[in-house]
Amino acid sequence: MKSSIKLLALLFVFQFGCKSSEKTSAEKENKINISEVTIEAITRGKRENYSINPKQFSYKSTSKGETNVEKVKMTIDEDQWEQLEGLVAAINLARINTLEVPSKKFQFDGDLATTLNVNVNDTVYTSSTFDKKNPPEEIVELVNYIYSLKKE
Template sequence: MKSTQIEYSALSRGLYKKILVQNKSVSVTNGRDTEAVESKIDAAKWNKIVTEFEKINLDNIPNLKAPTEKRFYDGAAIANLKVTTNGKTYETKGFDNGFPPKEIEKLVNLLVDFTKE
């Protein structure tokens, strides 16, 4: 996972959240006009991220179905998960922030936890 970059973003008119995880560090941006806050990821949390990441079929990421459609009527921000590894990028279609497809739910929840710390 040293060359893997995982990016989670959630956007709406009033929300801008971007979480970038790479090589045991995380960069969190909360707001359009704010600086990213970088920090190291402790070993226990990093191991959880690696474990959940390894369960994901990367080739299937673009085909994942969103379980809800609140983003269509401003009921939720539009979220996206993008994974770049070995020179290839895999990206989900938009889904509701807080309601990721079940195949990536545990990984997304681990990433979103960084905005709560």
């Protein structure tokens, strides 16, 4: 009786263990390969660049009279990168350049003209230009997440 229960328990664990590893393999095959995400924000007299890859985050800023000054540089941990991957996966990258922007203050220097670039599988997807403080709804979570890294 005990050996029958042990055998059933072993079969149960083996059956669900195999399905779990199959799912992991399938998830890995469907996973996109992001090499870098950047945000570039420009106006007269000021330029900002945010860059994040699996190893590090950096923020650079240039103002009148300054050269490209690196303000923040930090190592990215696995959790931060996974969160970024999830935010990118939620975006339709093929349509990112056609996103409607909620405001256009950048057209008269009311805000920095900003673009989001996502490098996936050796293809760079570039968003339409938007106000730094008012990104399109479809990318607002990703953009705000990258901005938040500057403050950490």
